[in-house]
Amino acid sequence: MNAPTPTRILHITRNLPPLVGGMERLNWHIADELSHHAQVLLIGPRGSAEQSPAAVPVVEVPLRPLPRFLLASAWQAVAVARRFKPHIVLAGSGLTAPAAWLAARASKARAHVYLHGLDAAVQHPVYRALWHPAIRHMDGVIANSRPTADLARKLGVDAGKISIVHPGVTLPAAPQTAESLQDFRLRHRLGDKRLLLSVGRLTSRKGLREFVQHALPSIIQAAPDTLLVIVGDAPTDSLHASIQTRTSIQAVADAAGIGQHLRFLGVITDAQELACAYESATLHIFPVRQLPGDPEGFGMVAIEAAAHGLPTVAFATGGIVDAVAEGQSGHLVAPGDYAALAQAAVRMLADSPYAWQTRASTFAVQFAWQAMGHKLWDILQESVIPQSKD
Numbered sequence: 422m423n424a425p426t427p428t429r430i431l432h433i434t435r436n437l438p439p440l441v442g443g444m445e446r447l448n449w450h451i452a453d454e455l456s457h458h459a460q461v462l463l464i465g466p467r468g469s470a471e472q473s474p475a476a477v478p479v480v481e482v483p484l485r486p487l488p489r490f491l492l493a494s495a496w497q498a499v500a501v502a503r504r505f506k507p508h509i510v511l512a513g514s515g516l517t518a519p520a521a522w523l524a525a526r527a528s529k530a531r532a533h534v535y536l537h538g539l540d541a542a543v544q545h546p547v548y549r550a551l552w553h554p555a556i557r558h559m560d561g562v563i564a565n566s567r568p569t570a571d572l573a574r575k576l577g578v579d580a581g582k583i584s585i586v587h588p589g590v591t592l593p594a595a596p597q598t599a600e601s602l603q604d605f606r607l608r609h610r611l612g613d614k615r616l617l618l619s620v621g622r623l624t625s626r627k628g629l630r631e632f633v634q635h636a637l638p639s640i641i642q643a644a645p646d647t648l649l650v651i652v653g654d655a656p657t658d659s660l661h662a663s664i665q666t667r668t669s670i671q672a673v674a675d676a677a678g679i680g681q682h683l684r685f686l687g688v689i690t691d692a693q694e695l696a697c698a699y700e701s702a703t704l705h706i707f708p709v710r711q712l713p714g715d716p717e718g719f720g721m722v723a724i725e726a727a728a729h730g731l732p733t734v735a736f737a738t739g740g741i742v743d744a745v746a747e748g749q750s751g752h753l754v755a756p757g758d759y760a761a762l763a764q765a766a767v768r769m770l771a772d773s774p775y776a777w778q779t780r781a782s783t784f785a786v787q788f789a790w791q792a793m794g795h796k797l798w799d800i801l802q803e804s805v806i807p808q809s810k811d
Contacts (some may be wrong), residue, residue: 428459428802431505431530432477433498433520434513435490437469441688442622442656443721444537447588448513451535452477454589454794455511458802462505464497464520466490491520498524508805509533515540518555525560531804533561535586538718538739541572553577561804563797565719566740572716584800587743589793590724590785597693597700605697609686614648615770618702618731620695620722622656623670625663626715628736632708633683634673635759636766641679643767649706650684652698699729704769707735707745711756720744723751728785730778734765750777750784 432452436444448465453474455461461477463469466484473479480501482493494517502510502524512521512534525532534540534556541556543549553576556562562583564570570583597605606612617640621627629651641647655664667685674680689695699705705726709717717739724744726733733751735741736758745751752769754761769777 428509428805429505429507430455430459430461430801431464431498431502431507431510431521431524431528432461432513433464433494433510433517433524435466435484435494435516436513437463437465438472439468440466440484441690443588443719444514447535447721449474450589450790450793451511451513451797454790455798455801457794458798459509462501462507464494464501491516495520495523499527502528502530506530509801511535511801512559515543515552515556518552518559522555522558531560531801532558533563533801533804534559535563535565536569536573537565538569538572538716540718541569541576542714542716544714561800563800566743568716568740568742569718586793586796586800587788588719588721588724589790590721590728590788591692592728592786592789593696596730597697601693601697602701605694605701609650609684611648611650611684611701614646615644616702616704617647617649617766617770618652618698618705618726619649619707620652620698620705620725621707622653623651623665623667624656625665626710626712626717627665628708628710630665630670630673631710632706632759632762633670633679634677636708636763637674637682638677638679639760639763640766640770641682644770647770648682648684650686650698650702652686652689652695654688696729699726699731702726702731703774704766705731705733705751706766707733707741708759708762709736709738709741711736711738717741724785724788727751727781728788730782732769732777732781734762734769736762746784750781 434448436448456476463479467481470479498520507530510521510525510530512518518534522532557577564585719740723733727750736756737753738756752765
């Protein structure tokens, strides 16, 4: 008796390492997790093959400029699909939905897109004319949060096509040692201060400059031994993102007389170093702004913080409402209410260092990458009968 033909998945994305960010980690893990269930082939930006999952080959296309990537990825998607004969073509974001749709039509495969909040919110006329119809015509739309699913329905996607699969997280095997945490503090001149941690790109939506201007002064007044530790930098390759520079953030802190309470650590890609940042901190701050046409699709960094036992205080906007469990992994306040954000931060800074640890890490367990992979695979395999193609 012949063994059943393994399911073949063609995964198309611009967001992969060596680019740095939540979407890059997400797409890497999507490919890795699906490779445990199916034969996966990636189409990604130049340089991504070197860091791809072990079992996943990559067809590279130029990253820049964007029009070249879009044309090259679509061309390669169709060409590769005709040879590879996938059962499923998966767009890693709305950006590659047209390429995935074309490749699926060329190979009689099923087309799916993993949708982020911004994918359904961009209002550029060309994007609305070409990308929105591609998203609507997908066989399946996998939203990263409940708010993103709502945006997809408003876009005209049939509700029956929409599923929700939250991004995942790497659960730490063990806490960092006391020696590692002490070394981290020494190297970054953090002393024995209480640490507020911000992790992420410095963009207008992330709202760090506004937080420093409108909330941090009152936090420092109530807790003078607090430092804001900033991991991340202004993005160079992200789309639709207006940046905030270190200089502009430092300037508002200096103007408020709290400039000495900021530490910029830059981008951290080393997993152990980032774990030390999370586990040295008392509180993760996530002051994402509610901007028209620029929603926060989920908020993976809040789950990463929770996995290390670190609670988050954030505005209840976009998909953050799925990423922070009120009273379990942190507190949510009304969008734009900086006074309430500061008050919540001050209360949490005063809590015992271990008050949130178990609750937060327990909440994060459900987001393990393996669990995310199983949910995604269950949705994708329902749309095809693998044995139907040679």
